[in-house]
Amino acid sequence: MDPDQLAALASGLRLDSQSSPRTQPSPRAHGPPPRYHHGMSAEEVTRYLKEYAEWFEEDRKIPPEPATIVDRNQLIADQRQRRAQLERMAHESARVGGAGIPFYMTMVGFPKHSSSTALQNLRPITFSGMLVRRVHLGHYLLCRLVAPCTRMVAVQTVVEDTEGIAHDLSIYNFPSTSNCSLEHLDALFPPGTILAIREPTLKAPTQGSRPLLRVDSPTDIIFVARNSPLLQNVSWRTGVAVAGFRSLPATADAWQQRGNDHFKASQWFLAAFAYSHALVLDHNAIPLRLNRAEAYLRQRYYTGALYDAQQVLAEVGVSDTFADKALLRVAKARYGRQEYNLAQEAFVRYKNKHVGDSSVDSWLDRCRARLRESSTGIYDWPSLFRTAQRKIRLDAADFVGPVKVRRMKHRGGGRGVVTTKDVKTGELLIVTKPFASVYAPDLPTDQLIVTLDLISKTTRERTDSLLLSLIVDKLYGNPDLRNEVYHLYSGPDYPAPPETYPPSPSDPAAVDPLDPKVNINIAQLEAICTYNNFCPFRLDGPRVDQEAKPAGLYTFASMFNHSCAANATWYCIGDLMIIRAAESIPAGTEVTIPYCVEESYIDRQTILRKHMLDKCDCRLCEEDRQDGDERLRRRHQLKSRLDADAIMSASLAEVRALEKDIRATYGPTRGPVRPLSALALHVVAEKLRMSGNARDMRDSLQCDMQALECYGFVLIRDSARSPSGSKLPIAKDRIPTVTSFMEPADIMLRIACTYYMLREETNATNWLKATLWLTDVSVGGGKELFMLIHEETLVRMGIQSFAARVL
Numbered sequence: 059m060d061p062d063q064l065a066a067l068a069s070g071l072r073l074d075s076q077s078s079p080r081t082q083p084s085p086r087a088h089g090p091p092p093r094y095h096h097g098m099s100a101e102e103v104t105r106y107l108k109e110y111a112e113w114f115e116e117d118r119k120i121p122p123e124p125a126t127i128v129d130r131n132q133l134i135a136d137q138r139q140r141r142a143q144l145e146r147m148a149h150e151s152a153r154v155g156g157a158g159i160p161f162y163m164t165m166v167g168f169p170k171h172s173s174s175t176a177l178q179n180l181r182p183i184t185f186s187g188m189l190v191r192r193v194h195l196g197h198y199l200l201c202r203l204v205a206p207c208t209r210m211v212a213v214q215t216v217v218e219d220t221e222g223i224a225h226d227l228s229i230y231n232f233p234s235t236s237n238c239s240l241e242h243l244d245a246l247f248p249p250g251t252i253l254a255i256r257e258p259t260l261k262a263p264t265q266g267s268r269p270l271l272r273v274d275s276p277t278d279i280i281f282v283a284r285n286s287p288l289l290q291n292v293s294w295r296t297g298v299a300v301a302g303f304r305s306l307p308a309t310a311d312a313w314q315q316r317g318n319d320h321f322k323a324s325q326w327f328l329a330a331f332a333y334s335h336a337l338v339l340d341h342n343a344i345p346l347r348l349n350r351a352e353a354y355l356r357q358r359y360y361t362g363a364l365y366d367a368q369q370v371l372a373e374v375g376v377s378d379t380f381a382d383k384a385l386l387r388v389a390k391a392r393y394g395r396q397e398y399n400l401a402q403e404a405f406v407r408y409k410n411k412h413v414g415d416s417s418v419d420s421w422l423d424r425c426r427a428r429l430r431e432s433s434t435g436i437y438d439w440p441s442l443f444r445t446a447q448r449k450i451r452l453d454a455a456d457f458v459g460p461v462k463v464r465r466m467k468h469r470g471g472g473r474g475v476v477t478t479k480d481v482k483t484g485e486l487l488i489v490t491k492p493f494a495s496v497y498a499p500d501l502p503t504d505q506l507i508v509t510l511d512l513i514s515k516t517t518r519e520r521t522d523s524l525l526l527s528l529i530v531d532k533l534y535g536n537p538d539l540r541n542e543v544y545h546l547y548s549g550p551d552y553p554a555p556p557e558t559y560p561p562s563p564s565d566p567a568a569v570d571p572l573d574p575k576v577n578i579n580i581a582q583l584e585a586i587c588t589y590n591n592f593c594p595f596r597l598d599g600p601r602v603d604q605e606a607k608p609a610g611l612y613t614f615a616s617m618f619n620h621s622c623a624a625n626a627t628w629y630c631i632g633d634l635m636i637i638r639a640a641e642s643i644p645a646g647t648e649v650t651i652p653y654c655v656e657e658s659y660i661d662r663q664t665i666l667r668k669h670m671l672d673k674c675d676c677r678l679c680e681e682d683r684q685d686g687d688e689r690l691r692r693r694h695q696l697k698s699r700l701d702a703d704a705i706m707s708a709s710l711a712e713v714r715a716l717e718k719d720i721r722a723t724y725g726p727t728r729g730p731v732r733p734l735s736a737l738a739l740h741v742v743a744e745k746l747r748m749s750g751n752a753r754d755m756r757d758s759l760q761c762d763m764q765a766l767e768c769y770g771f772v773l774i775r776d777s778a779r780s781p782s783g784s785k786l787p788i789a790k791d792r793i794p795t796v797t798s799f800m801e802p803a804d805i806m807l808r809i810a811c812t813y814y815m816l817r818e819e820t821n822a823t824n825w826l827k828a829t830l831w832l833t834d835v836s837v838g839g840g841k842e843l844f845m846l847i848h849e850e851t852l853v854r855m856g857i858q859s860f861a862a863r864v865l
């Protein structure tokens with residue numbers, strides 16, 4: 059902006075040149091950041107992120123500088139234009155059925171500040187005292203919205219300070235906004251809303267000349283009520299009200315009515331938000347507190363609900379009706395917090411007060427079921443499996459079996475999990491619900507967000523950015539769960555986590571969306587997600603989710619370190635993660651799980667990099683490395699041929715040749731475990747079976763049995779000739795973890811089916827029993843779950859009723 063324009067603007071704002079401390083910013087010392095474009099390959103993304111990280115480091119070296127003053131009216135006009143454009147797009151997509159979905163890129167893993175200083179310990183600052191590229195530690199900015207909001211990755215609007223200087227504002231990770239409508243934003247951030255932003259940062263523009271007030275942590279935002287002491291002696295240079303906008307409700311009743319309207323529309327966060335405004339004006343109103351507790355329950359802010367309901371119960375002279383409501387809300391909040399004993403106690407108290415009332419009976423049943431699960435580890439797996447096919451998120455308790463967390467200096471994060479007693483193959487180690495999880499149906503349909511991770515230098519899954527928002531949301535409403543998340547490993551840039559886990563529980567605290575009492579450090583949370591993310595493999599769902607890979611944060615399961623040849627195995631039924639021993643594990647031994655099960659070493663390294671593991675020291679990786687780079691590269695290439703659709707139409711001779719080539723990539727001295735050969739041999743077996751003649755079918759059996767050996771199974775080849783004729787054809791001491799159990803189970807079923815077709819029922823039965831054994835030790839649930847998991851395969855192979863009869 060030239061000096062004349064600046065003077066004109068300053069006079070418009072009633073600032074004279076002396077009262078404006080602004081000067082022109084110094085010219086940028088380096089160019090704009092490298093450009094990202096949609097559709098980059100994985101290698102291009104890694105290269106791009108390396109360049110971006112270098113650019114970022116250079117940019118950080120530029121000293122803080124005064125911000126360019128931007129014309130307030132121009133900022134508002136531009137924001138209104140963006141808003142009008144989004145309204146048009148929303149209208150269009152509703153009319154034409156979602157055409158033209160906008161695409162956004164966002165980046166995680168770069169340093170960003172989240173305040174941990176209480177507002178009362180901060181001093182006010184205005185834009186004129188702020189510098190671009192500086193975190194204003196020890197300060198808060200009092201500002202108000204002067205334009206409507208829009209939402210892309212972040213919520214965007216324009217704010218002005220008391221002096222009338224305005225800047226664009228971006229708010230990231232604000233609860234309830236990740237997939238919300240414009241009307242929702244209007245209810246949350248109507249123009250005129252006054253905010254106090256803790257330790258604000260003005261970001262340098264990467265394009266154009268406008269700096270941006272960027273808030274990453276939603277807990278840095280405090281909504282300032284009209285009667286707040288912060289507003290004493292404060293006047294707004296541009297006038298009392300924000301021109302052109304309706305004023306906000308002024309009474310508790312008006313806010314309560316607003317809350318009720320949101321509640322009726324199932325907008326739980328907005329309802330709680332409005333009740334919170336009402337409570338500022340009428341702190342002791344019991345119905346308001348009860349209403350907010352109910353809204354919190356629906357929003358899964360169980361801590362907030364518990365706190366509010368307990369406050370009501372503690373009121374002297376509270377009426378029976380209100381006390382009953384409060385008691386039920388306490389009970390449900392306890393249940394949501396997985397405090398099943400305390401939930402049961404509260405429901406029993408209610409029941410004792412209301413003899414003959416059966417309304418809480420089903421809750422009492424649920425409490426009893428959860429308590430049984432968490433104390434015994436006995437679950438109704440078939441029923442959970444059936445439920446998960448309809449509803450991914452299951453109602454089940456966590457269980458911690460014979461394992462505990464122990465210090466392990468040589469592992470990143472310094473901890474790992476060990477057994478507390480001798481454990482048998484298939485024994486249940488833990489069952490755990492996710493702290494938060496995202497599946498394809500949860501993703502917004504009106505936008506596509508690609509998240510690039512500067513920590514792992516990879517593209518994250520589409521589900522990952524929503525996962526972060528859900529974790530933030532959960533912490534916002536359940537602040538006492540903070541340590542459960544922040545005691546996870548967040549990489550070497552953060553202080554080492556405590557040696558023990560889980561942390562001891564903290565007391566439930568008040569939840570106020572206007573003035574959050576928890577500090578959510580976003581940069582650290584992004585790192586935690588990078589180091590601890592899981593892509594849950596669902597037994598009850600599609601093997602490969604075409605739309606988007608699920609993402610989950612499983613806190614206790616995050617304590618397990620990785621091995622490609624692990625001694626434990628994991629999978630999910632719905633969102634429930636289950637970890638079982640894959641072999642006998644002596645007491646005090648480290649338990650490892652495979653973070654991935656790729657046949658190609660190169661694929662495994664790519665995935666492990668996302669988990670921030672540079673080098674895996676397991677047996678399989680050691681053997682692979684000994685094969686040498688050339689063989690590994692060749693194997694990786696051959697795998698893509700094996701994966702290609704064309705393999706289905708290839709001739710027997712071609713797949714035999716491919717199998718031979720793959721075999722040649724394994725060094726002659728290595729052990730029997732050769733996962734890619736297993737896949738190739740199974741393809742050969744499938745081709746042989748297609749001819750339908752008995753000799754080829756027998757050959758196919760040999761190929762499939764060799765395939766199982768390549769996965770690491772030990773075969774007992776004369777099992778059918780054992781005296782009882784019923785010995786399993788595989789050794790039962792361990793289950794290989796270099797693959798999910800589903801692949802070898804499919805091969806075993808194929809063998810059973812082939813024997814059945816050859817009319818060798820004893821062999822067919824034995825192989826079915828072997829598959830049942832493998833399934834049962836891998837996932838439990840006995841014959842009933844076996845028949846459910848393999849239903850489709852058994853039907854396709856025509857052996858479902860045979861299996862039902864002989865097993």
Ligand SMILES: C[S@@+](CC[C@H](N)C(=O)[O-])C[C@H]1O[C@@H](n2cnc3c(N)ncnc32)[C@H](O)[C@@H]1O
Pocket residue numbers: 468469470471472473474546547555589590616617618619620621669670671674675
């Ligand atoms: C999900 S955490 C596992 C728990 C972690 N050790 C802790 O103390 O919180 C994943 C991180 O643990 C470390 N880790 C996992 N498996 C490992 C292994 N086999 N060797 C060394 N470090 C490992 C890596 O730093 C990885 O990024």
